[in-house]
Amino acid sequence: EADIYQTPRYLVIGTGKKITLECSQTMGHDKMYWYQQDPGMELHLIHYSYGVNSTEKGDLSSESTVSRIRTEHFPLTLESARPSHTSQYLCASSLDGRVYDGYTFGSGTRLTVV
Amino acid sequence: GDSVTQMEGPVTLSEEAFLTINCTYTATGYPSLFWYVQYPGEGLQLLLKATKADDKGSNKGFEATYRKETTSFHLEKGSVQVSDSAVYFCALGGSYIPTFGRGTSLIVHP
Numbered sequence: 001e002a003d004i005y006q007t008p009r010y011l012v013i014g015t016g017k018k019i020t021l022e023c024s025q026t027m028g029h030d031k032m033y034w035y036q037q038d039p040g041m042e043l044h045l046i047h048y049s050y051g052v053n054s055t056e057k058g059d060l061s062s063e064s065t066v067s068r069i070r071t072e073h074f075p076l077t078l079e080s081a082r083p084s085h086t087s088q089y090l091c092a093s094s095l096d097g098r099v100y101d102g103y104t105f106g107s108g109t110r111l112t113v114v
Numbered sequence: 115g116d117s118v119t120q121m122e123g124p125v126t127l128s129e130e131a132f133l134t135i136n137c138t139y140t141a142t143g144y145p146s147l148f149w150y151v152q153y154p155g156e157g158l159q160l161l162l163k164a165t166k167a168d169d170k171g172s173n174k175g176f177e178a179t180y181r182k183e184t185t186s187f188h189l190e191k192g193s194v195q196v197s198d199s200a201v202y203f204c205a206l207g208g209s210y211i212p213t214f215g216r217g218t219s220l221i222v223h224p
Contacts, residue, residue, distance in 0.1 A: 006157075033211075041152075041201050041217035048211065058211075090157050102148050102207070105157035 003027045006091050006106035013081055013113055021076045021109045023091035031095070032074040033103070036060060037088040049074055081113045116141045120204045120215035127194055127222050135189040135218045137178075137204035147171075147180050147187040148205040148212070158203060161189075194222045 004025040013019055025032065034047040045058030049068040063085070064078050074093075078085055088110050092103040121136040139147070146165045150158040162171030167182035176191045187204060199222045204215040 041219070043203070043214045043217075045211060092157075102146075102150075102160040102163055102205075103158070103212070105150075105159065107155075107157045 004091060004093055004104050004106040006089075006109050008109060009107060010110050011112070013111070015080075015082055015113055017081050019078050019081055019111070021089055021091075021111070023074045023076070023106060024072050025074075025093045025104070026072065027093065027095070027104065028071065029093035029095050029104070030071065031093060032068065033092045033094075034058075034064075034066060034074070034076050035090040035092065036062065037090055037108070043090070047076065081111075083113045086111060086113050116145070116206055116213045118204050118206050118213050118215040120202075120218050122216075123201075123219040125218060125220050127220070129196055129222055129224050130193045131222075133189070133191040133194045133198075133220070135202055135204075135220070137187045137189065137215060139185050139187065139204075139206050139213075141185075141206055141213075146207040147178070148207060149176070149178055149187070149189050150203040150205060150214075152201045152203065152217070154200070161202070194220070196222045196224055198222050 007022045030051045032049045035043045044060035046062040047066040049055045055066050090108045091106040094103050118139045148163045149161040151161045152158045162173040164171040164180035170179045178187050178189045201217045201219050203217050206213045
């Protein structure tokens with residue numbers, strides 16, 4: 001049973017639209033993360049948060065933004081979607097900042113920008 | 115910096131064959147090591163983990179042993195099933211952000 005929820009699962013949207021990908025977890029985890037997964041499967045960290053009002057950019061430069069106003073909620077926003085944003089987006093959370101217990105991942109949002 | 119190298123796929127096997135997916139790492143300190151599995155259309159799930167040298171992680175018939183001397187954490191299963199077809203990721207933790215390998219696709223034929 002997934003304890004981290006991503007919506008929508010699939011999204012097809014036109015170029016220039018603003019979109020928000022939702023991610024919520026019920027485990028009380030402080031640490032949350034967004035990954036972009038390319039067709040070759042490799043994972044790229046784009047944003048992370050260590051707690052409320054904390055957000056950082058990851059290794060992969062991204063035009064998206066995130067917010068963390070509540071512990072359980074970590075939405076990702078694209079102000080103006082482009083075809084290059086087409087990808088799978090995975091949200092994850094962890095209890096321990098040193099990840100000794102691993103991550104819990106959501107099921108992902110597959111975004112297609114046409 | 116930390117890095118994880120895992121064998122490229124796809125790995126294609128017949129049902130009941132023996133599976134090995136190689137994973138080696140470079141890291142400072144004493145990281146934890148993980149294997150995650152991703153089924154089609156899903157996110158990643160933690161498959162097994164090991165937190166110190168010589169630990170063996172195991173789950174669902176899969177095993178991996180933390181080998182500090184060879185900096186390896188190879189994934190093995192004695193008899194694969196069609197339902198094991200998925201993408202497998204080796205990962206290294208121990209700092210605040212883990213490092214993932216590029217993933218290895220496993221295809222098991224009946």
